[in-house]
Amino acid sequence: MTAHTSLPRRAAAELIGTAGLLAVVIGSGIKAAELSPDTGVALLANSLASAVGLGLVITLFGPLSGAHLNPVVTLTSWWARRTGGEGLHGREALVYSAAQTAGAVVGALLADAMFGRAPGTFSTQVREGGHLLVGEVVATTGLVLLIQGLQRIGRPKLIPAAVAAYIAAAIWFTSSGSFANPAGTIGRSFSDSFTGIAPQSLPGFVAAQLLGAILGLALAAFLYGNGASGTSSTPRPEAALADAGPVDGATPAKEAYEAVG
Numbered sequence: 001m002t003a004h005t006s007l008p009r010r011a012a013a014e015l016i017g018t019a020g021l022l023a024v025v026i027g028s029g030i031k032a033a034e035l036s037p038d039t040g041v042a043l044l045a046n047s048l049a050s051a052v053g054l055g056l057v058i059t060l061f062g063p064l065s066g067a068h069l070n071p072v073v074t075l076t077s078w079w080a081r082r083t084g085g086e087g088l089h090g091r092e093a094l095v096y097s098a099a100q101t102a103g104a105v106v107g108a109l110l111a112d113a114m115f116g117r118a119p120g121t122f123s124t125q126v127r128e129g130g131h132l133l134v135g136e137v138v139a140t141t142g143l144v145l146l147i148q149g150l151q152r153i154g155r156p157k158l159i160p161a162a163v164a165a166y167i168a169a170a171i172w173f174t175s176s177g178s179f180a181n182p183a184g185t186i187g188r189s190f191s192d193s194f195t196g197i198a199p200q201s202l203p204g205f206v207a208a209q210l211l212g213a214i215l216g217l218a219l220a221a222f223l224y225g226n227g228a229s230g231t232s233s234t235p236r237p238e239a240a241l242a243d244a245g246p247v248d249g250a251t252p253a254k255e256a257y258e259a260v261g
Contacts, residue, residue, distance in 0.1 A: 005064055005065070007092060007095060009064060009065075010064060010065035010066075010092075011065075011096065011098075011099040012099070013061045013064035013065035013067070014061075014065050014067075014068060014069065014096050014099040014100050014103065015099040015100070015102055015106070016061070016103060017058075017060070017061035017065070017067055018070075018099070018100045018103030018104050018107065018184070018187075019103040019104070019106040019107035020053070020057050020107065021053060021054060021057050021069055021104075021107065021184070022103070022104045022106075022108050022110075022111065022184060022188070023107040023108075023110045023111045024049060024053030024054075024057075025046070025050045025053070025107075025111075025184070026108055026187075026188065026191050026193055026195050026196075027111040027114055027115065028045065028046045028049035028050060028053070029042070029193055029194035029195035030112075030115045030117070030193045031115070032045040032046045032194065033193070033194040034115075042194065043171070043172075046195065047172070048168070050167070051164050051165075051167055054163075054167060055160065055164050057069065058160055062160075065096070068096055068100065069100060069181070069184075070100065070180075070181040070183060070184065071097040071100055071101070071181070071182045071183050072144065072209055072210070072212075072213045073147065074088060074093050074096040074097050074100070075093060075097070076144055076148065076213060076216070076217055077093065078090060078093035083226060084226070085226070097183070100183040101182075101187070103183070104181075104184050104186055104187025104188075105186065105187050105190055107187055108189075108190040108191045109190060109191075111191060112190075112191050117191075117192075117193070119190075121191070121192045122189060122190065122192060122198070122199055123188065123189050123190070123191060123192045123193070123196025123198050123199070124192050124196070124198055125192070125196045125198055125201075126198040126200060127176070127197050127201040127205065128201060128204070131175045132176045132204075132205075133176070133204050133205070133208040134208075135176030135177070135178070136174070136176045136178075136179060136180065136208035136209055136212060137208045137209075137211050137215065138174055138212070139176060139178035139179070139212065140209045140210075140211075140212025140213055141212040141213075141215040141216040141219065142166060142212075142216070143163070143166060143167075143170070143212075143216065144213050144215075144216025144217060144220070145216040145219050145220050145223075146162055146163060146166050147159060147163065148216065148220035149220055149223065149224055150162060152220060152224035152225065176205070179197070180209060180212070181209070182206045182209050182210070185197060185202060185205050185206060186202060186206075
């Protein structure tokens with residue numbers, strides 16, 4: 001990302017990038033469910049497509065906005081600046097988060113439209129239970145710790161590949177399927193499909209994701225200190241969470257990460 005890129009252009013990149021990510025996540029979930037009655041096979045196809053799509057979106061939009069694609073990543077960037085590092089100003093963080101949420105909804109509507117489904121049909125997949133919320137806390141904590149940890153040990157170039165690998169794994173090892181993205185979670189409530197989540201399940205999932213972000217930041221500070229961290233709106237390497245599709249109350253995450261500038 002270039003230092004002179006205007007905020008409107010960066011916001012547009014976040015909106016379009018998040019829309020693309022959600023279109024991949026939801027669209028691949030719909031296709032996988034249509035092609036296979038086996039939930040495990042469908043989840044495998046959905047998770048692989050989501051991880052590949054995430055990497056491509058980051059590669060394309062990272063140089064413009066950092067490709068956060070996730071309010072959690074944006075908020076950790078804002079916090080990094082507040083604590084003396086490099087990152088986004090408060091206004092920039094608000095604009096990024098709004099753009100990401102709008103983009104996630106657009107991506108969900110687009111995915112349903114591509115497959116001849118009624119766009120904007122709210123999901124009926126209720127995802128409740130303390131074990132699922134624990135899974136979301138773990139997924140988001142791990143994502144933030146990974147991004148912050150690699151930055152603080154001076155290996156930011158590993159972030160894109162590392163986050164992609166983490167998301168692919170977290171889709172399978174967490175009970176929730178690793179949504180780990182408030183904007184993506186909201187977007188997926190607009191699609192009654194394989195990767196959907198019912199609107200009534202949103203508060204618990206989003207709260208768990210925010211808690212995971214706090215824990216991830218705290219762990220990174222404890223393990224690595226406060227040096228050389230930060231998500232920046234200038235040419236700094238970073239990552240954002242991804243997002244993938246679900247299965248029986250568990251839904252894969254997606255994610256996104258910021259490309260190296």
